[in-house]
Amino acid sequence: MQNQYLSKLRNGETLHTSDQIKMIFLLALPAILSQISSTVMQYIDASMVGSLGANASASIGLVSSTTWMFGGICFSGITGFSVQVAHAIGAKQFSKARNIMKQGFVIGLAFALVLSLIGCLISSSLPIWLKGTPEIVQNAYYYFFVFALFLPFQQLNYIATGMLQASGNMKVPSLLNILMCLLDVFFNLFFIFYLNLGVMGASIGTGCSQLVVSLLLCGFLFYKSDILKLHKGEKLCFDRHTIQRAMQIGLPVGLDRFVTSSAYVAFTRIVSPLGTIAIAANSFGITAESLCYMPGYGVQSAAVTLIGQSIGAKRQDLTFRLGTLTTALGVGLMTCSGLFMYFGSPLMMHLLTPDAQIIALGVQILRIEAFAEPMYGASIVVAGVLQGAGDTLSSSLMNLISMWLVRIPLAAGLAGHYGLPGVWFAMALELNVRGILFLFRLLRKKWMHRLKAS
Template sequence: MQNDTLSRLRNGEALNLSQQIKMILLLAIPAILSQISSTAMQYIDASMVGSLGAQASASIGLVSSTTWMFGGVSFAIITGFTVQVAHAIGAKDFVRARNIMKQGFLFGEGFALVLAMVGAGISSFLPGWLGGTPEILQNAFLYFLVFALFLPFQQLNYLATGMLQASGNMKVPSLLNILMCILDVFFNMFFIFYLDLGVMGASIGTGCSQLVVSLLMCGFLFFKSEFLHLRKEEKFHWDKEIFSQALRIGLPVGLDRLVTSSAYVAFTRIVSPLGTIAIAANSFGITAESLCYMPGYGVQSAAITLIGQSIGAKRKDLTFRLGVLTTFLGTGLMTCSALFMYFGSPLMMHLLSPDAQIVALGVQILRIEAFAEPMYGASIVVAGVLQGAGDTLSSSLMNLVSMWCVRIPLAAILAGTYGLPGVWFAMALELNVRGILFLIRLFRRKWMRKLA
């Protein structure tokens, strides 16, 4: 059904408002389910490790911002290829789309292998650099080391998921990511409890589930995908134009992820002196919040596909309207998430930790953050619109300004007086500022210059 609707978009056929909304929902719902399943894995890790005590939780919380940095940069480096695949499919140039895909896999996996070696090399020093207390350093080191070693399989998953979504196939990535969530439960139980590996077992369990699902995802992409499955008669050739375009699109996204992730590392450094309870509550609070913003990232995936294929098909009549509709949908869903976060925060925190102090502090910070979710949703979806259009530099600059000029300075000022709630107030204020900046960019329409 969704490919039929997308084929009408590619063929230049008229689509009324109800058909446009239906197309967005057909793409967004599977992507949202996929994002939720990914977040559920974080819940599984956090709750299983949380049963081992506050120190075990804090050891993961200490390095979590750095795992996001590595994962984010890995994802960003392939964005230039997935966006070009969407453009090529929108233009119905399927041979070029497959060559872009091959080039993306070669470059993306090579980069992930280098990043994995860097991560493994710094793993023993990282917890100390982040200001961890002595009792959590060893577990934090082991958790990050295992994460780094499994990074190439995480990258395979990013690549295959991104290529399938760019082609309009949201269903298969959604189903396989739900499978990954289920596998994570069994692998974690085996490694954390049966083999008694504790914190390191959580990282091994997650890595093994990513390994299995990434191979299944690649198998479907290479042999079953409607537009992207490999053909024997098509030989791979390195195209400098594809690579330069991928760098033009991907480097700003990489800068964006690096800026955002480094800000999270700085954020963790601000939180670390507040003590083990604050570190654990901060980590669990971020995990709990992530469930609430996953609908926004699901709609973002739909926006990237729709805008990318609209640009490729030269659909000037639809591009801006689809950008606005996806933004309204994402913001509306995140407003509902904000209500759930505010009233459901006690339940969310109790699921993650049995420690009463961690739960009480976690509830307090989540209720502060609830007031930022609608505008955060706007920024997430508009970033997808800009990414689909290939306008990635503006997104990076707006994140740079909001993170480093608002969040980090304000968090550093408030931490000493108000503790963790003050730090999270700074984050909530910054997310509202970010949402406003992204909405201004959307409605000024400069991101549509490719259709001029």
């Protein structure tokens, strides 16, 4: 059904409002399930490690912001290619789309290998740089070192998922990411408990599940995808314009991820002196919150595909409307998830840890964060709209302003007097500021310059 709607979009046929809403839901629902499944995997890791004690949880929490940074930078390395694939498919230039995909694989994987090497080299020093306490430094080092080793497979997952979603196929990545959750349970049980590897076992288990699923995703993409499967006689041709355009799109995304992730690292440094309980509660709180904002990222994936193909097809009549409809859906879903976070926070924390002190502090900070979810949803989905349009620099600048001029200074000022709740109040305020900035950008329509120019 979703392919029929996308085909109408590419062919310039009329899509009524009801058709547009159905198309958004058909694309967003599998992506939402995929995002939720990845969050469930984080819950699995956190709950299994949480059973080992507060120190084990804190050791993962200490380096988690850095793992996001590396993952985000990897993602930025392929975004410029997946967006161009969506544009080419929207213009019905399928052979060009396949060549862009191949270039993305070669360059994206090479980029991930370099990052993996850097991660391995800094892994022993990283926990010390982050001001980890002596009892958690060693496990934090083991966890990050294994994460860095498996980073190329995480990148393969990003590339294959991004290309399939650009073509409009949300179902296969969703199903395989659900499989990754099941594999994560199996591998974690084996490595954490059967082999008694503890924190390092959690990282190995996650890495192995990513390895298996990334290879399955690549196999489907190369041999089964309707539009992007490999064709005999179509050789890889590196195109300077494609690479330059990928850098124009990807570098701001990389800057965005670096700015955001480095702010998370600074955030971790602010939290670290508050003690092991605060570090663990902060880590579990972030994991618990991620379940609530995953619907927003699912809608974001749909927005990237829809806006990318609309611009490729030169559908000026649909592009802005699809942008506003996807944003409204994201805000609505995350308003509901904010309500769930506020009232369900005790249950969410009990699932992650048996420690009463961590649970009490975690519930307190999650209820503060619940008030930021609607505007956070707006920023997430509008970022997808802008990404699909190739307007990624504005997202980076808005994140830079909100993270470094609002969140970090305010968190540093409040931490000494109010502890972790003060730090999370700063986060909630910043997310509301960010949402307002992104909505302003959406409604001004300057992101549609590429469509107007064509």
